[in-house]
Amino acid sequence: MxxxxxxxxxxxxxxxxxxxxxxxxxxxxxxxxxxxxxxxxxxxxxxxxxxxxxxxxxxxxxxxxxxxxxxxxxxxxxxxxxxxxxxxxxxxxxxxxxxxxxxxxxxxxxxxxxxxxxxxxxxxxxxxxxxxxxxxxxxxxxxxxxxxxxxxxIKVSAPTTANTHFATPAVRRLLKESNIEISQVQGTGKDGRVLKEDVHRHIMQLSNQPEQQSDPKLGDETVALSPVQTKMFQSMTGSLSIPHFLYTHRVNFSPLTLLRKRAVDQKMLGSLETTHPEKLTALPIILKAVSEALKRYPIMNSNLAIENISSRPSLVLKSAHNIGVGMDTPSGLLVPVVRNVQNHSVLSLSKELARLSTLAKEGKLSPKDLSGATIVVSNIGSIGGEVVAPVILPPAVAILGIGRSRQVPVFQTNKDGTETITKQEEAILSWSADHRVLDGATVARCAQMVGSLLENPELMSLICH
CATH class of the missing domain: 2.40.50.100 (RNA polymerase II/Efflux pump adaptor protein, barrel-sandwich hybrid domain)
Incomplete structure (x- = not known):
């Protein structure tokens, strides 16, 4: 009607x-x-x-x-x-x-x-x-x-009322599922924006209060996917047709951590940059190591072009290393793209990642920021977990998942041949590859090169050009 x-x-x-x-x-x-x-x-x-x-x-x-x-x-x-x-x-x-x-x-x-x-x-x-x-x-x-x-x-809607509270669709969905009015939550984001953490904090405060009489009409609720969830649903549904295979390897992060600690020293960076990062994470160094490996193995930085199931597929070897980086935001998982990583230094990568992270948290990423990834890196270890089986984001053919680093005991052989047990920081890198175009040997060689560069970060200064 x-x-x-x-x-x-x-x-x-x-x-x-x-x-x-x-x-x-x-x-x-x-x-x-x-x-x-x-x-x-x-x-x-x-x-x-x-x-x-x-x-x-x-x-x-x-x-x-x-x-x-x-x-x-x-x-x-x-x-x-x-x-x-x-x-x-x-x-x-x-x-x-x-x-x-x-x-x-x-x-x-x-x-x-x-x-x-x-x-x-x-x-x-x-x-x-x-x-x-x-x-x-x-x-x-x-x-x-x-x-x-x-x-x-056209969608028919009720008369509009003024709303001065700001929140992303994912946060509003959480508020609706928790039966909480947005006006009851104190926003700590930019311009008073209500964040996911604000909602969780409010729920915890409510849980500490005396229990109220429960609603007898509680039951299951059907909710629509948010725009970000809808995009993820579409992308991951497309990934179902990709035959994934997983390759994992352990990497000694101790030399990398030592380099990071030295890099944040103002005396060291003063002659290199007019402004220096207050905190240098492992991620920009990992991106640079991946970029160097992609120069040796360009097939890992390709897109698979399939017009239809009956046509002959082809590979597009990408000259630019546009690396997508998975980020956890109040809106959900977003994958902004760091473009032309091969032309960046580690410090410039750190600044670019900080810029994209700020835009992602504020919901200000443009469509261009979120498109064109030739390979993806997901730092799930920043939240937790050591081994991950990441899902490829088509048309890319590979994705790297980084696990949480931890201190482990290892045997070390001394110059005199004796063995001692020492402490070492270690992380597991997990690669998923499209087995239609990538074989295990190629992925293993590329992964081992990335591991060698991370265990010997000074080598990157010798091979970067």
Whole structure:
């Protein structure tokens, strides 16, 4: 029923616009002058295509409400796709008449976000043709086609209310599952944004309070996937067709840790960089070691191109080492890309990782930041776990998982031939490879080269170019 009602409304609107448009054209031809429009005109402002094949976005927050005056390029709302957050700005100056979505609603590309009453003097022919073009899309389609397209994508929502609390879709989902109002949680993120840690802290505080009478209506609940979860679902579903094989090896991290401790010494870095990192983690050194190994084994840095199951597959050997790095964020797992690692130093990699990590936590990564990875590195050891079986992110053919390092006892042979037990920091590197194009020997050799560089980090200064 609601589809029929929307279709009828859109048809009437388009019909009225067409009648006025033809009327203005006739007047222009008969009178020989351009007519202007001095009365306000309400124009629907539609969610434009933001690229990357995105078909819908989640409304994160509104910067306006009905009755507000907006200028051109003023912020209207913030939306989040399955890849990044985007701020939507106004193309018109006028008065906001209606908001079509609530916060957390999913808005389809091509559907109206707001209705704006245009105040400036504007040609009625141009305004109506622009609205009609927006309703019908950029393609040359019929009115009926435009109506059908909009009816299939428009989502009916309740009247919008003001919301000044900011949180990612994953956090809002957690709040909903925990039956907690966002206004009850004190946000510690940027501009008061509520983080996942804030929700967990609030839940712990509630658990320490005296027990309340339980709700007899508690039961299972079906919830929709967030945009980030939806993207992960699609990517991992595509990975099901890849025959993975796993290769793991232990690496002595003691020399690497010693180098890191020396690198954060201001006296050592003062002559190298005007600014130095306060903390140098193992990750940028690992990325550099992986990049050096990829020069020797370029097939590990390739994309598998398969147009269809019957066509002959091909490998695209990538010249740039664009390494995706898995990051745990309030929105969930994101994989921003460090581009051209082969041209970076360890210190510049550390700065780039810090920049991407900040953007990821704030939900500010762009679609470009999240696309184009030729190989992926996942540092799951920063959370916990020693051995991991990472899943390949197509069209890449390999992924590296880094386990948590730990101190272990090892036998050491002295110069006189005697053996002693000593303490050594050790981590396990886990490689998953696409067995359709990579054999075990190639992966093992590449992995051993990475291990040798990490156990002898001074060698990288000799072979890097």
């Amino acid at each position: 609601w589809k029929l009602a929307i279709a009828k409304s859109i048809t009437q609107q388009i019909g009225a616009i067409r009648c006025r448009t033809q009327h203005y054209k006739c007047l222009s031809k008969l009178q020989g002058f351009h007519t202007t429009h001095f009365r306000p005109a309400v124009v629907p402002y539609l969610l434009a295509d933001i690229g990357e094949g995105i078909t819908e976005c989640q409304i994160m927050s509104w910067a306006v409400k009905p009755g507000d005056h907006v200028n051109q390029f003023d912020a209207i709302c913030e939306v989040q796709s399955d890849k990044a957050s985007v701020e939507i700005t106004s193309r018109y100056e006028g008065i906001i008449k209606q908001l079509h979505y609530n916060v957390d609603d999913l808005a389809a590309v091509g559907s109206p976000l707001v209705d704006i009453e245009i105040e400036d003097e504007i040609s009625p022919l141009r305004a109506d043709e622009e609205a009609l073009g927006t309703l019908q899309g950029t393609e040359n389609v019929s009115i009926d086609g435009a109506v059908e397209k909009l009816v299939d994508t």
